[in-house]
Amino acid sequence: MFQLGKTIISEDLIEKEFVCNLGACKGECCIAGEAGAPLEEEEVQILKDIYKDVKPFLRPEGIAAIEKQSTHIETEKGDLETPLVDGAECAYVTFTDKGIASCGIEDAYNAGKVSFRKPISCHLYPVRVQNYSSFSAVNYHKWPICDDACVLGKELQVPVYKFVKDALIRKFGEKWYDELEKVVLTIKKSVQK
Template sequence: MIAIDNKLVSDHIIEEQFVCDLSKCKGGCCEDGDAGAPLEDWELDEIIQHFEVIKPYLTTAGLAAIEKQGKYAYDAHFGWVTPTIKGEMCAYGFRDNKGILKCGIEQAYYDGKLEWKKPISCHLYPIRIQKSKLDPDLEYVNYEPREDLCKAACNLGKKLKVPVYIFLKESIIRKYGQEFYDTLAATAEHMNSQQPD
């Protein structure tokens, strides 16, 4: 583990390689899970404030799920999460003409209608963050790809030689800031320089 401030970062984030391969997984992480996408408290306000902007990007089934469950829901294990369609696909998702599952929030962002890109938990995946039960200020930053679903992404990462922390640079900076990322990158360079050729 790498300690940066009050975060314990798994070595796998530096050692493993990963690049999403949407042509293979079809965005399956948006529908394959135990609950919707975990949301930070401030993201609840983003959804409420910008829902009318996001709404045109959503499917009929997604809107029906939101109507029934609310714009976000509470899960006993994950806390606040996005609602899902029949316990599967995120209610904020839609499929493009290639059958790839995309995020309606992110599409609104790409269209210049939002400044919030998407839930940070989605942006960081396959990094997952867990708060310590003993110390509320301590966070565990882990690398947790799904074995089957993310196999193509792990293979593509190895082929392209892209470490997890580099692939997720934008989202790590979004979550923890530039200084945190620079420390992580410098640690990675130091660790890699210690490896035998």
């Protein structure tokens, strides 16, 4: 682990390799699990504000889940998440004609209907950020359904931090990412000695 500003970063972001392989996993990360996508507080209002523009991109099951539960839910622990369809996939999930999970929010973004791409937790995946009072922990989340992404990342030699570059910049800023790259170079040089 190393510190960068108010973040503590796992070296797995540098050492592990990852590139989503949607042809292999079919977007299982949007379907599997027991909870919706984690949301940040400011994203709750954004989802409420953009719902009418995102709704045409969603499946009927997703619309029904959102209209029953709201555009977000709050768990018993106070965590904010996207709602699920019958306790399964995220309510915002759509599927391509090849059966690959997509995101209705991102579909609306790509169509120019909204300026919000998708929740930052989704954009950052497989990186997870845990906020504490004085710092944020930035970790790589290993999930067996992403084994094919690890294989492809190794094949293409793409470290996790480069795979999620845009999302890290969106979350922490360009300056933070530039500093991260400097730290990576320093670590690589010290390993080569």
